[in-house]
Amino acid sequence: MTIHARRIASIPCRTATxxxxxxxxxxxxxxxxxxxxxxxxxxxxxxLITEEYTQGAPIVLAGxxxxxxxxxxHGDAAIEADSLDEAPLNHDPTDGxxxxxxxxxxxxxxxxxxxxxxxxxIEVRSLADQACSSxxxxxxxxxxxxxxxxxxxxxS
Amino acid sequence: MTNVVVNVRxxxxxxxxxxxxxxxxxxxxxxxxxxxxxxxQWQVLEDGISAWLATGDLEALILEVYDPSDREDDRxxxxxFTIDYAYYREGDGDxxxxxxxxxxxxxxxxxxxxxxxxxFVADTRPGRPDVDGWSxxxxxxxxxxxxxxxxxxxGGGSLGASVAYYRRxx
Numbered sequence: 517m518t519i520h521a522r523r524i525a526s527i528p529c530r531t532a533t534x535x536x537x538x539x540x541x542x543x544x545x546x547x548x549x550x551x552x553x554x555x556x557x558x559x560x561x562x563x564l565i566t567e568e569y570t571q572g573a574p575i576v577l578a579g580x581x582x583x584x585x586x587x588x589x590h591g592d593a594a595i596e597a598d599s600l601d602e603a604p605l606n607h608d609p610t611d612g613x614x615x616x617x618x619x620x621x622x623x624x625x626x627x628x629x630x631x632x633x634x635x636x637x638i639e640v641r642s643l644a645d646q647a648c649s650s651x652x653x654x655x656x657x658x659x660x661x662x663x664x665x666x667x668x669x670x671x672s
Numbered sequence: 673m674t675n676v677v678v679n680v681r682x683x684x685x686x687x688x689x690x691x692x693x694x695x696x697x698x699x700x701x702x703x704x705x706x707x708x709x710x711x712x713q714w715q716v717l718e719d720g721i722s723a724w725l726a727t728g729d730l731e732a733l734i735l736e737v738y739d740p741s742d743r744e745d746d747r748x749x750x751x752x753f754t755i756d757y758a759y760y761r762e763g764d765g766d767x768x769x770x771x772x773x774x775x776x777x778x779x780x781x782x783x784x785x786x787x788x789x790x791x792f793v794a795d796t797r798p799g800r801p802d803v804d805g806w807s808x809x810x811x812x813x814x815x816x817x818x819x820x821x822x823x824x825x826x827g828g829g830s831l832g833a834s835v836a837y838y839r840r841x842x
């Protein structure tokens with residue numbers, strides 16, 4: 517299976533809703549029903565991004581063409597992000613049938629499932645479902661939130 | 673160097689705004705209330721908090737909890753995230769979040785009956801710019817309630833956000 521991955525700089529470079537908007541525009545190049553469905557869940561998507569669930573486990577979009585996996589970058593990783601990681605896709609994955617899967621911590625699973633219940637193409641999965649799918653994602657899941665030394669950044 | 677300083681300030685505002693929202697969501701959930709209303713309003717909340725933090729006009733974000741079925745006195749509780757714009761006069765500018773402060777707030781406050789509702793109020797300085805989706809209102813009285821400050825939960829740049837909760841006086 518061919519997979520296209522993208523890493524989108526999030527907090528503190530973008531707010532959670534700006535991050536979600538960037539993701540929506542990346543995976544739905546054309547304004548239409550798919551983009552509207554994604555924009556309608558901006559609140560719950562922003563909550564998941566704020567919790568940094570999407571840092572270690574990707575948002576997975578299965579549709580037309582290669583599968584798309586989108587991670588969000590936070591803290592130092594966001595500040596130092598390479599813009600090439602956000603390069604536009606060379607296909608429109610929502611041009612046809614598609615499903616988008618959001619990663620979610622078990623504590624937030626119920627409320628997230630309720631929040632997307634009226635979105636026919638959106639699924640929610642537990643982080644535990646794939647915590648050990650690769651050593652990288654398992655490691656990221658247990659990494660504490662980074663502390664950024666902005667003073668050092670100013671001096672650099 | 674100027675660009676870096678501007679970015680540092682913007683990053684601090686984004687970090688503090690995001691973590692106020694994340695912490696408020698944890699409090700709503702931890703106190704037994706549905707987060708659905710907050711998720712519906714997330715964009716508007718984020719727009720207002722970010723804009724008024726950036727201009728220095730946000731004094732506090734307040735979560736008021738009330739029981740809409742009680743026509744005599746619907747007040748049940750309140751949480752304040754109070755902004756200190758000079759929290760880090762001599763600080764090193766770290767961006768940080770202390771989830772333990774939020775957990776302690778939830779633990780000390782306790783939960784509400786699920787029939788309770790809530791609303792968000794931004795306490796702002798006079799002359800603040802308008803933000804779409806926000807309107808003016810008056811806070812419920814805190815007479816008969818005691819304010820309990822838990823501590824500073826979020827820091828970024830020169831900004832700090834402390835958490836306090838209100839419970840009815842015994």
